[in-house]
Amino acid sequence: MTDELPPARKRMVKPPMGGTEEGRGKPARLKTAKMRTPSSQAWLSRQVNDPFAAKARAHGYRSRAAYKLTELDDRLHLLKPGIRVIDLGVAPGGWTQVAVERGVTSIVGVDLLPVDPISPAQIIEMDFTDPACGPLLIQMLGGPPDVVLSDMAPNTVGHRKTDHLRIMGLIEIGVD
Numbered sequence: 001m002t003d004e005l006p007p008a009r010k011r012m013v014k015p016p017m018g019g020t021e022e023g024r025g026k027p028a029r030l031k032t033a034k035m036r037t038p039s040s041q042a043w044l045s046r047q048v049n050d051p052f053a054a055k056a057r058a059h060g061y062r063s064r065a066a067y068k069l070t071e072l073d074d075r076l077h078l079l080k081p082g083i084r085v086i087d088l089g090v091a092p093g094g095w096t097q098v099a100v101e102r103g104v105t106s107i108v109g110v111d112l113l114p115v116d117p118i119s120p121a122q123i124i125e126m127d128f129t130d131p132a133c134g135p136l137l138i139q140m141l142g143g144p145p146d147v148v149l150s151d152m153a154p155n156t157v158g159h160r161k162t163d164h165l166r167i168m169g170l171i172e173i174g175v176d
């Protein structure tokens with residue numbers, strides 16, 4: 001094991017298609033497994049067989065992450081019409097979809113990856129660790145946010161301590 005990190009990969013974030021409320025019955029086999037790295041195979045296999053991912057597809061959410069925010073907001077009642085919201089690590093857009101569904105119209109999102117539009121949200125493709133990003137988001141929002149959502153997470157490298165430190169680093173930058 002070396003401490004060297006592999007180069008970051010850019011993946012396309014496509015809204016998922018299909019799925020049912022109940023999820024899938026039998027585990028589905030990957031038809032494209034041979035063309036993928038083991039970690040990509042594992043991610044795709046989880047995605048294809050995950051009942052929450054299937055439920056998200058059935059409800060038109062772009063990611064299963066939508067249910068994390070739904071549960072949080074059902075408890076904390078953060079999302080209300082008229083507030084300003086920033087969504088850090090927005091791709092593919094599940095959290096922004098939930099915020100818009102709950103009446104938020106003033107919302108900006110940022111991600112390293114491209115995201116299909118979610119009206120009326122404004123979304124930019126940028127690295128949030130760029131010092132220019134925070135001020136730009138506030139300028140786009142027309143003022144300071146009432147709520148900052150962050151689900152930012154770097155691509156994992158499979159080394160637990162490294163992955164933990166990289167995730168914590170992003171959280172700290174988001175809190176600042």
Ligand SMILES: C[S@@+](CC[C@H](N)C(=O)[O-])C[C@H]1O[C@@H](n2cnc3c(N)ncnc32)[C@H](O)[C@@H]1O
Nearest residue numbers: 063065089092093094095111112128151152153
């Ligand atoms: C778990 S996903 C977010 C899912 C999203 N909340 C949703 O509901 O669909 C984490 C996202 O953080 C993004 N990310 C990681 N590092 C970032 C950075 N430095 N700046 C902006 N986005 C970043 C990744 O590209 C990835 O799309």
